[in-house]
Amino acid sequence: EGANRGALLGNYLGDGAYAATLQEEEGSDEREPIDSIEVFEHIRDIADPEHPYSLEQLGIVSHEDIKVDDVKGVIDVYFTPTVAHCSMATLIGLCIRAKIMRVLPSRFKVKVVLSKGSHSTEEAVNKQLNDKERVLAALENPNLLQLVNKCLAPTEAA
Amino acid sequence: METLEKTHTKTIRRCEFSKCDTMIATVSFDATTCIWDKGGQASATDAEWDLVVTLEGHESEIKDVAWSPDGELLATCGRDKSIWIWLKEIDDQFECLDVLQGHTQDVKSLRWVPKTRALVSASYDNTIKIWNECNDEWLCTQTLDTAYQGHESTVWNLACNQEGSKLLSCDDTGMILLWSIETCDSSVELKLVSRNKVPSDFSIYSIDWASSGLIAIGSADNSISLLQLERSEGGAAGEEADKRGNEILKLVKEVKQAHAGDVNCVRFNPKDPNLLASAGDDELVKLWRINDILS
Numbered sequence: 489e490g491a492n493r494g495a496l497l498g499n500y501l502g503d504g505a506y507a508a509t510l511q512e513e514e515g516s517d518e519r520e521p522i523d524s525i526e527v528f529e530h531i532r533d534i535a536d537p538e539h540p541y542s543l544e545q546l547g548i549v550s551h552e553d554i555k556v557d558d559v560k561g562v563i564d565v566y567f568t569p570t571v572a573h574c575s576m577a578t579l580i581g582l583c584i585r586a587k588i589m590r591v592l593p594s595r596f597k598v599k600v601v602l603s604k605g606s607h608s609t610e611e612a613v614n615k616q617l618n619d620k621e622r623v624l625a626a627l628e629n630p631n632l633l634q635l636v637n638k639c640l641a642p643t644e645a646a
Numbered sequence: 647m648e649t650l651e652k653t654h655t656k657t658i659r660r661c662e663f664s665k666c667d668t669m670i671a672t673v674s675f676d677a678t679t680c681i682w683d684k685g686g687q688a689s690a691t692d693a694e695w696d697l698v699v700t701l702e703g704h705e706s707e708i709k710d711v712a713w714s715p716d717g718e719l720l721a722t723c724g725r726d727k728s729i730w731i732w733l734k735e736i737d738d739q740f741e742c743l744d745v746l747q748g749h750t751q752d753v754k755s756l757r758w759v760p761k762t763r764a765l766v767s768a769s770y771d772n773t774i775k776i777w778n779e780c781n782d783e784w785l786c787t788q789t790l791d792t793a794y795q796g797h798e799s800t801v802w803n804l805a806c807n808q809e810g811s812k813l814l815s816c817d818d819t820g821m822i823l824l825w826s827i828e829t830c831d832s833s834v835e836l837k838l839v840s841r842n843k844v845p846s847d848f849s850i851y852s853i854d855w856a857s858s859g860l861i862a863i864g865s866a867d868n869s870i871s872l873l874q875l876e877r878s879e880g881g882a883a884g885e886e887a888d889k890r891g892n893e894i895l896k897l898v899k900e901v902k903q904a905h906a907g908d909v910n911c912v913r914f915n916p917k918d919p920n921l922l923a924s925a926g927d928d929e930l931v932k933l934w935r936i937n938d939i940l941s
Contacts, residue, residue, distance in 0.1 A: 621752070
């Protein structure tokens, strides 16, 4: 049955993809649990789009505002912009999401939302940040991607 | 098996066979619709599919495509908030008949009402709109929003039963709404029958209704669930509720971890309701036998 599945997958995805699937299945026993401190380590040094400070330095993210359930595979990140009408809130959220997507395993369901009452258009920003098609479209936009990469650069230096 | 490739430059969001199975329409985030033709050899299993035309017009990502029940029309919708209606002409050319504006955000999906030329669309703006045809123009005759007890989050997908008497819509918070499709002065209208919540709070990205009556949903929690309609006991009685059947959705079976990622699409085989196809973020397409899931 495994060989059949391999042939089928090979047809759909190319043999390289099947090999990758196999490898993933074999390596799945060595899964490392992830906690809120680890998630925080990945996002604390993201640069603010407007200021020469990191999200941690500006108090936008903190490890207390990250909830992780490793067994269920859920990560919820709450962030707090410096001012309630911050026009960069969506970009900051997008940076947090992009960083998590790049470094953490895809088994996690990630939610990135504004802390309750922290922004004047909280609902609209949250909706945009958690629509996967909007997020992917944003990250395919060359100008936006350049901005995101600039904010993420300090997190990759270490 | 054949791969249709090197045409779309971004994600392909949806594809659909034409009513006579000789064509496939594919829509992509690259803002184009491609029409593929089996080259007139409808019966040959090894026929080659050729790209016959690329339809341009949408400004950005196209999210859904649907052939009309009579096979003459194609509808596409996307992030530019518009819906385009295309007429298939004799020589495989397509003419744009109408561009429908009305949604205030991305149009996530659309379906034709069986046996009619009416179209239903669902959007990121939390509404469902009904479009009725009048002389090759489509007019929005109904907007189902919270004033109609409609959805309170993005409406991701729609499904009609085979008879065309009922419609289901699913949203970002895991709500599924059941609507009755009624015809009033030759115009199609929807009326709410029941609001249904599945156990999970995750988005439901896809819903489909088999000719057997069984309903399938695909969700962001990696699961596929099978549901069926059931007459509710008690609830709001009265003439109006009676007429509409007073039905609710009941969970028949849940397949947890059906994919190792979001389930983006579920579709029954139109000729064999025992066969279900699903597509996931794990980059796999899976085929399921309903009998096996239920046993």
